[in-house]
Amino acid sequence: MKQPRRTLVLTAIVTALGIGSSGSQSLATPTYSSPIALTSDNRYVWVVNPDVDFVNRDHDTVTVHEVGNDINRKIREITVGDDPQCVVLLPDNSKAYVTNMASGTVSVIRASSYQVIKTIRVGTEPVGCALTPDGKKLYVTNFSSNSVSVIRTSDDRVIWTISRVGPKPRAIAITEDGNTAYVTLFQARLRPGRSPTDEGKDDSKEGRVKVINTTQNRVVGTVALAPIPTGFNSRGDLLARIVFDPNNPATNIPTLAFPNLLQSVVIKGNRAYLPNTCSSPNGNARFNVNVQSCLSVLDVTNNTELGQSLNMNRGVQFEEVGKKLFNTNPLAVAFKHNANEGFVALAATNRLVRVVLDANGVPTINAPAAQGDPGNIVRIELKAPTEITQSDPDDIIGGKNPRGIVINSTDTRAYVMNLISRDVAVVDISGNDPSKYKVLTRILSTALPPPNSLADIIRRGHQLFNTATGPAGTGSDAEQKNATPPAGRMSDFGWGSCYGCHPNGLTDGVTWMFGDGPRQTVSMESTFEHPQGTNHLNGFGGPLLPSFKQRVLNWSAVREEVQDFELNIRNVSGGQGLIRDGNAVVNLTPTTTTGRDADLDAIAAYIAFGIRAPISPLRSSSYQGNVTFGRILFQVANCQMCHGGPNWTSSRVDFIPPPAVAEVQDGQLKNFLCDVGTFDPNAFNEVRANGLTQVNAPILVANGALGFNIPSLVSVFASAPYLHNGACATLECVLENKKHRSAGTHGVDRLGGSFFRRILVEFLKSIDLTTPPFPITPRPCQKP
Numbered sequence: 001m002k003q004p005r006r007t008l009v010l011t012a013i014v015t016a017l018g019i020g021s022s023g024s025q026s027l028a029t030p031t032y033s034s035p036i037a038l039t040s041d042n043r044y045v046w047v048v049n050p051d052v053d054f055v056n057r058d059h060d061t062v063t064v065h066e067v068g069n070d071i072n073r074k075i076r077e078i079t080v081g082d083d084p085q086c087v088v089l090l091p092d093n094s095k096a097y098v099t100n101m102a103s104g105t106v107s108v109i110r111a112s113s114y115q116v117i118k119t120i121r122v123g124t125e126p127v128g129c130a131l132t133p134d135g136k137k138l139y140v141t142n143f144s145s146n147s148v149s150v151i152r153t154s155d156d157r158v159i160w161t162i163s164r165v166g167p168k169p170r171a172i173a174i175t176e177d178g179n180t181a182y183v184t185l186f187q188a189r190l191r192p193g194r195s196p197t198d199e200g201k202d203d204s205k206e207g208r209v210k211v212i213n214t215t216q217n218r219v220v221g222t223v224a225l226a227p228i229p230t231g232f233n234s235r236g237d238l239l240a241r242i243v244f245d246p247n248n249p250a251t252n253i254p255t256l257a258f259p260n261l262l263q264s265v266v267i268k269g270n271r272a273y274l275p276n277t278c279s280s281p282n283g284n285a286r287f288n289v290n291v292q293s294c295l296s297v298l299d300v301t302n303n304t305e306l307g308q309s310l311n312m313n314r315g316v317q318f319e320e321v322g323k324k325l326f327n328t329n330p331l332a333v334a335f336k337h338n339a340n341e342g343f344v345a346l347a348a349t350n351r352l353v354r355v356v357l358d359a360n361g362v363p364t365i366n367a368p369a370a371q372g373d374p375g376n377i378v379r380i381e382l383k384a385p386t387e388i389t390q391s392d393p394d395d396i397i398g399g400k401n402p403r404g405i406v407i408n409s410t411d412t413r414a415y416v417m418n419l420i421s422r423d424v425a426v427v428d429i430s431g432n433d434p435s436k437y438k439v440l441t442r443i444l445s446t447a448l449p450p451p452n453s454l455a456d457i458i459r460r461g462h463q464l465f466n467t468a469t470g471p472a473g474t475g476s477d478a479e480q481k482n483a484t485p486p487a488g489r490m491s492d493f494g495w496g497s498c499y500g501c502h503p504n505g506l507t508d509g510v511t512w513m514f515g516d517g518p519r520q521t522v523s524m525e526s527t528f529e530h531p532q533g534t535n536h537l538n539g540f541g542g543p544l545l546p547s548f549k550q551r552v553l554n555w556s557a558v559r560e561e562v563q564d565f566e567l568n569i570r571n572v573s574g575g576q577g578l579i580r581d582g583n584a585v586v587n588l589t590p591t592t593t594t595g596r597d598a599d600l601d602a603i604a605a606y607i608a609f610g611i612r613a614p615i616s617p618l619r620s621s622s623y624q625g626n627v628t629f630g631r632i633l634f635q636v637a638n639c640q641m642c643h644g645g646p647n648w649t650s651s652r653v654d655f656i657p658p659p660a661v662a663e664v665q666d667g668q669l670k671n672f673l674c675d676v677g678t679f680d681p682n683a684f685n686e687v688r689a690n691g692l693t694q695v696n697a698p699i700l701v702a703n704g705a706l707g708f709n710i711p712s713l714v715s716v717f718a719s720a721p722y723l724h725n726g727a728c729a730t731l732e733c734v735l736e737n738k739k740h741r742s743a744g745t746h747g748v749d750r751l752g753g754s755f756f757r758r759i760l761v762e763f764l765k766s767i768d769l770t771t772p773p774f775p776i777t778p779r780p781c782q783k784p
Contacts, residue, residue, distance in 0.1 A: 030267035032173040033086045033128035033141070034332065035404035036417040036424065039093045042408040043068035045415050046096055047424055048084035049077070049446040051462070051610070060084050062098050062107075063445040064114065065424055067415065072426055072441050076114045080107040083612065086129040088138065090153065097138055097151075099126040102612060106140060106149075108156050118156050122149040124617035128171045132178035132214060139181055139214070141169040144718060145617040148172070148183060150217055160217045165210050167720070173265040173272060174214065175300060181212040182223075182272055182300070184262035187509035188279065190729075191224075199511035199726035200518045200685045201239060202280045203227045207259030207296060209274070211303050223303050225296045227258040230280060230289070231314035238283030238513045238687055241699050255280045257292045257311070260510065261503050268335045268342070270301045271308075271361040275330035275344050277500050278311065283513035288317075288492070290512070290572070291500045293327045295344065295355065295363050308362045312344070312353065313495070315367025315375060321475075325379070325486045326495045327353050327365070328468040332404050336411040336429070343380070343414060343429070345402035348468035348497040349486075352405070352416065352427065354378035354434055378434045381486075382416060382425045384441050393472045395488055399425045399442055401466050420463045422446050454534055454605070457541035461606030464578075464599055465505070468494040471599065473576040483576045492574030498603075505611030507719055511685075511726035516556045517702020518685045518725040525613035526712035527551060527562065529647040530769055532608070542594045542601030543608050550608075551651040555724040557669040557709040560653050562604040563593035592657040614718040618766035630763025635774070637751050637760075638744030642674060645776030648713035648767060654778060665706065672709050674781035677739030678723050679704035685725060707781060717765040731761045 036047045049061045062084055064076045081100025088097050089111070096109040099122075106126060108118040123142025126149070131138050137159075138151040146167055150160040168186040175181075188205035190198065198204040207225030212218065233252040236244035245251045257278035265274045278292040297308040312327040319325075328348035333355070335342035340357035354377075355363045368375035381388065382399030390397055399418035402425070407414045412430040423442045449455035464470055470490035473483020487493045501508050507523040529549035536547040543550060545561065553559040566588065569575045578599045579586050594601065618627060634640065642650050651672055655663075663669055680686060681701050688700040708724050722728040735741050735757040742749045751757050 028133035028176055028178070029337070030173060030176050031088070031130045031133055032264070032266045033088075033130050033171050034264075034406060034417075035086060035419075036406050036415060037087045037089050037096070038067075038406045038408060038415060039089055040091060040409075041068070041093070042410065042413075044075075044093075045406070045424060046087045046089060047404075047417050047445050048080075048087050048098060049422060050083045050085065050101075050419070060100075061446055062087055062096070062109070065443050065445070067413070067426065070426070070440065072443050074443055074445065077446060078109060078114050078116065080109075080116065081105045081119070085127045088129050088131050090131065091133070091135040095153070097129060097131075097153075099129045099140055101125045101127050101143065102615065104615070106138070106151065120151060120156055120158060122151075122158060123147045123161065124619075125615055128169070128183070130172045130174045130181065132174055133176060134178055137214065139172055139174065139212075141165075141172050141183055143168055143170060143186070144614055148181075148212065162212060162217055162219065165212075165219055166208065166222075168718075169210065171263055171265045171274075173267045175267060179214055180300070181214050182265050182267070182298075183210040183212060184208075184265050184274060185210065186262055186503075188258050188260040196721055196727045196729055197684065199520070199721065200281050200513045202256040202282045203258070205258045205260070205279075205510075207262055207274070207276065209262070209265065209272075209298065221303050223298050223305060225259040225262075225274070225298070225305055225309070227256040228278070228294065228309050228311060230255045230257045230278070230292050230311050232289055232292075232317075234280075234282070234284060234289040236284055238699070239685060241687075243699070244284070255282070255289050257294065259294055259296050259309075260508055263503075264332045266333050266335065267300060268357070269361055270299060271357075272298045272300050273333050273335075273342070273363065274298070275333045277329055277508075279508065279510045281510050281512045288495060288574070291328075291496060293330050293346075295330065295333070297361065297363065308360070310363045310365070312365055312367075315369060316377070316493075318368035318371050318373060319375065319377070321482065321484050323486075324493045325349055325351075326468070326493055328491075328494055329466070329497055329499055332402070334405040334407050334414065336407055337409055338411055343405060343407075345405050345416060347401050347403060347466060348499060349494050350382050350398060350400055350402065350418075350467070350469070352380040352382070352402070352414070354380075354437070378437065380427060380437050380439065382418060382439055382442070384439050395463075395467065395470050395472070399423060399439075400463050418442070420459060420466065422448060454537070454541055454609075457602050457605050458610050460599070461541075461602035461604070462610050464490065464603050465498045465502075465606055468497040468573075470575075471578070481570075481574060481576045489576045489578055490569060490573065496573035496575075505607065506614070509721065511721070513685070513687075515688060516554070516558065517688050517704060519555050520721060520724060520726040522555070522711070523715070523719045524607055525611045526647050526649070526714040527553070527611075528608040529645070529652075530613070530714075537605070538595050538601065540595065540598040540601035541605035543604055544594065545653045545657060546655060548608070549647070550653050551647055551649055551712065552653055552669055552672045552709050555708050556667075556703045557651075557672040558667050560657050560659060560669065561593050562607055563596065563600040565603075566593060566600060594657070613769045614715040616715065616717055616766050616768040618717070618762065619768070619770065626759050626762040627766045630759045630761070630766075633751065633756055633760045634763055637741060640774035641744040641777050641780050642676075642710045643713050644774040646773050648773055649710045650777050650780050651710045651712075652776065652778065666703065668703060668706060669709075670706055671779050671782050673707035674710055674743070675707035676743045677737050678708065678727070681705065683725075706783075710780075713764060713767050715768050717767070731764050732757065735760065
């Protein structure tokens with residue numbers, strides 16, 4: 001049947017403007033994974049609610065809010081699987097799909113009845129999800145099985161699994177024509193031509209995005225995201241053996257940073273934009289040269305990076321005090337449909353920052369170019385109008401930890417998922433004056449825990465772990481640190497957070513040049529033993545050692561309490577710290593740090609109860625033959641001498657802090673250190689950052705001669721690269737060291753055959769919290 005001319009003209013206009021008609025199926029646009037979704041008629045927001053109860057984990061929920069005409073009310077909360085991460089809606093809004101990371105499933109929900117009608121088993125730890133624009137296929141990234149599942153939505157069946165996508169696939173975006181999917185690898189990888197001996201260098205790694213042909217359902221390419229100049233200088237260069245001299249400008253070293261923690265990817269025009277935390281691991285270990293807030297850009301027409309990537313911290317240093325706030329931990333981005341304007345969600349400062357694209361797709365936040373230039377950075381604090389005016393010294397008001405954002409089709413409203421405050425912020429982005437953008441309201445998505453309950457304390461610790469601001473501080477204090485709001489006590493002008501190195505409490509995969517030497521980030525799911533009850537906590541929820549079981553901390557066993565990381569807040573992040581005892585200079589050498597500050601204890605409670613250990617893909621019964629044989633080999637080689645106990649390490653605090661003076665040597669708890677042949681004092685990167693910023697300070701050999709604190713094997717499959725300095729990319733490499741693999745048998749090598757080592761590796765990769773442990777051997781390397 002021939003269409004009337006008027007209909008054709010209207011269709012052309014609608015297509016040109018990119019506007020979908022209300023109540024009908026949306027026109028094809030690129031899609032992307034997100035924890036929040038909006039129906040095509042702009043009436044309903046769907047949002048996931050992970051971590052509903054840290055103490056008693058079971059099933060979590062997804063919430064539906066009615067937002068059309070600014071009704072802004074919650075209408076339904078639906079139970080789904082454990083740890084939901086992503087939600088998408090079919091173009092006709094008939095079904096929603098939710099990835100449940102800990103359950104390994106996708107929940108299918110009939111939107112008309114808000115009922116789960118099917119649960120689809122996919123790979124291990126599904127996280128990202130995106131539909132082809134026609135809604136016929138759903139692509140799901142499986143974080144721990146390194147695969148992508150393809151689901152046919154007509155019958156909700158897995159029709160294909162794309163294997164060997166790469167380590168830790170996370171976010172996904174699909175082009176407008178539905179032919180290409182882009183999948184981010186969460187952690188940066190060594191660049192071509194580099195080896196583990198390059199760990200610690202600012203240019204050693206690159207971000208990677210996998211390109212999938214959705215017709216063939218296979219990986220057809222990789223886009224590399226190269227390190228970028230940060231615009232900031234380091235006081236000295238540890239690996240280059242350059243010591244800072246304030247009288248020698250040549251010792252002020254320009255730094256690079258490589259894209260890392262690629263949690264989001266969104267397509268706008270012929271560009272894909274990826275907010276991420278960039279890493280600069282070379283010393284000296286100081287906040288303003290360690291982590292940056294990047295927005296990487298790639299061209300989706302030829303799958304290359306174009307050199308248009310942006311460090312969103314660059315220029316912020318020129319803002320005036322009282323306005324200055326670095327744009328820390330960018331986790332999500334969304335763009336207006338009909339304008340070259342978007343917003344990046346800043347998880348660590350609880351704000352959106354406005355991004356403007358030029359005609360070539362190059363992003364800017366309009367930061368100042370020099371001192372005295374005011375710039376035009378537009379930030380939207382995630383507080384409702386009535387909240388903005390309230391005094392908030394403890395940083396408890398407003399939306400906390402934004403992790404997703406979606407914009408309606410008319411470009412008038414943005415909806416922001418706030419993980420920790422468990423709500424959705426409704427943001428007015430209408431009009432042509434960005435200074436008038438503001439939060440209208442926040443809609444609670446799921447109930448908050450009862451005030452002062454353990455769950456509430458854990459939530460507070462979760463917030464502080466993820467924030468770069470925190471409780472209000474003072475102007476420049478006795479230690480010359482400034483926490484003038486909007487900054488807070490957690491870092492210098494909001495630059496750093498615990499999340500920046502420990503995303504979701506785990507590891508960023510980076511080897512940092514720290515005060516003890518090269519140190520691979522330790523994943524924190526095994527800081528405390530599991531399971532433990534709620535006994536042996538103080539009134540602030542802080543674990544009481546040694547009754548509450550915890551491993552000794554850091555590779556060189558330099559700390560025994562989580563609360564000791566007050567020193568990181570002060571010395572690495574440049575913050576004023578959480579301990580406030582009224583002294584001009586706070587005494588940090590008391591008998592114990594537990595109990596000195598409720599907020600520090602809350603962080604410890606979060607680490608004890610709130611971090612979920614990664615799930616091994618080798619739990620599958622198809623691997624049980626090799627896994628069972630590997631467990632026998634583990635026992636034959638007496639690996640349990642060092643890796644026994646519920647935490648798969650013999651490292652366990654067995655004294656009431658502080659340690660006896662005789663236990664400490666060169667700042668290390670010597671009796672928790674084991675020498676298994678992994679330290680080479682002549683290696684190029686075995687140097688220490690201590691004293692680097694002092695004039696003519698000597699370069700020191702790294703700590704390691706006494707050995708290292710025994711790492712946990714819980715979820716060891718997920719924590720590559722291995723060893724204190726990241727020297728081994730694989731577990732096979734770890735077992736090539738004869739002294740290491742025969743440490744439990746007094747030098748008798750029972751794993752000399754490569755076949756046996758391969759089988760043992762299968763067992764090691766299978767270890768997670770469900771694996772039955774061996775008995776613990778206390779202090780296996782006790783020194784005389």
